[in-house]
Amino acid sequence: MPAPAHTIVMTGATRGIGFEAARELLRRDADAHLVVLARAASAAPVAPRLREVSPHVSAIDVDLASTASVNAAAAQVEDLLDAGGLPPLRGVVCNAGVHLDSALHTTVDGYETTFAVNVLATHLLLRRLHPHLRSAPARIVVTVSDAHFGDLRHTGGTFPSTAWTTPDTLFRPGAYPRPGTVRAGRRAYATSKLGGIHLVHEWARRLPSGVDIVAYNPSLVIGTGLARDAGGASDFLMRRVVPALVLTPLVDTPPVAGRRLADVVLGDTAAATGSYVHRARVAASSKESYDAEREEALWTWLERAAQG
Numbered sequence: 001m002p003a004p005a006h007t008i009v010m011t012g013a014t015r016g017i018g019f020e021a022a023r024e025l026l027r028r029d030a031d032a033h034l035v036v037l038a039r040a041a042s043a044a045p046v047a048p049r050l051r052e053v054s055p056h057v058s059a060i061d062v063d064l065a066s067t068a069s070v071n072a073a074a075a076q077v078e079d080l081l082d083a084g085g086l087p088p089l090r091g092v093v094c095n096a097g098v099h100l101d102s103a104l105h106t107t108v109d110g111y112e113t114t115f116a117v118n119v120l121a122t123h124l125l126l127r128r129l130h131p132h133l134r135s136a137p138a139r140i141v142v143t144v145s146d147a148h149f150g151d152l153r154h155t156g157g158t159f160p161s162t163a164w165t166t167p168d169t170l171f172r173p174g175a176y177p178r179p180g181t182v183r184a185g186r187r188a189y190a191t192s193k194l195g196g197i198h199l200v201h202e203w204a205r206r207l208p209s210g211v212d213i214v215a216y217n218p219s220l221v222i223g224t225g226l227a228r229d230a231g232g233a234s235d236f237l238m239r240r241v242v243p244a245l246v247l248t249p250l251v252d253t254p255p256v257a258g259r260r261l262a263d264v265v266l267g268d269t270a271a272a273t274g275s276y277v278h279r280a281r282v283a284a285s286s287k288e289s290y291d292a293e294r295e296e297a298l299w300t301w302l303e304r305a306a307q308g
């Protein structure tokens with residue numbers, strides 16, 4: 001088998017949508033080396049399964065809830081790219097995400113965990129890895145969610161409205177009313193996914209031509225691990241109720257959502273930089289999600305956090 005020609009770095013490849021997407025990427029892009037950024041215990045059983053598809057898979061340990069861990073993992077990728085231990089970087093897939101049972105979970109750095117994993121970790125990875133994206137056409141994909149609409153039409157009432165304030169507040173545990181409740185955890189998740197779209201817009205303004213960034217919304221996908229720490233009836237609903245909808249057009253399975261994520265990563269789904277792909281096509285994200293002033297403020301806050 002010839003040596004791979006380019007590298008794709010991916011988070012959230014150890015289960016759910018990301019695992020299926022990783023397999024699909026390896027199946028369809030024989031020239032790719034996939035670097036799985038994941039907690040070591042999660043990557044250990046998954047890497048051999050991915051290597052059944054292609055031998056060009058490596059794993060680097062990271063806990064996305066720790067800024068030190070994210071920076072160390074990104075530095076390892078940089079060193080490997082610089083030393084020629086990995087072929088040129090062509091793609092970064094920020095697919096990992098958490099949905100927690102309150103807005104009080106706190107990282108080792110003192111940040112609210114949902115925002116730290118879903119927004120800050122993405123920014124930290126991109127700020128270190130984007131200068132290495134030289135193998136044009138290069139693409140970054142960030143997995144977001146239609147939970148960011150926070151309305152009945154898009155979430156069926158499963159998520160409350162988003163509650164954007166200032167980054168200072170949002171990254172602090174307890175940013176919402178009754179922060180210890182499952183509802184506050186949902187609000188943190190929906191608001192963090194809005195943050196993911198803001199981040200994509202701001203990066204799109206700053207990346208050089210030839211390096212695209214796209215937000216991907218898989219919409220409702222059954223049988224993933226996302227509801228496991230979400231509390232309340234979330235896990236029960238995801239395991240027992242939502243699967244009953246599988247024969248309707250309302251939900252997808254992980255293989256379908258994974259294939260669609262791979263389509264976006266590989267450029268098979270045409271999408272301009274800064275756009276939002278809803279399942280398989282470009283669509284508008286919420287009206288609220290287009291806010292250049294807010295996006296710049298978020299960027300400034302994230303840069304300050306990144307510089308310690």
Ligand SMILES: NC(=O)c1ccc[n+]([C@@H]2O[C@H](COP(=O)([O-])OP(=O)(O)OC[C@H]3O[C@@H](n4cnc5c(N)ncnc54)[C@H](OP(=O)(O)O)[C@@H]3O)[C@@H](O)[C@H]2O)c1
Pocket residue numbers: 011012013014015016017018037038039042062063064065095096097098117143144145146217218219220221222224225226227
């Ligand atoms: N399922 C849906 O209906 C749905 C809908 C819209 C958007 N999404 C989004 O799709 C993406 C994938 O979700 P999924 O449904 O496939 O959920 P999942 O099965 O729970 O997968 C989440 C992934 O994120 C990783 N992750 C979480 N916290 C991490 C941390 N601290 N450090 C390193 N990795 C971490 C997990 O790693 P471990 O294996 O170590 O836990 C796992 O690989 C998420 O961004 C989610 O918000 C999902």
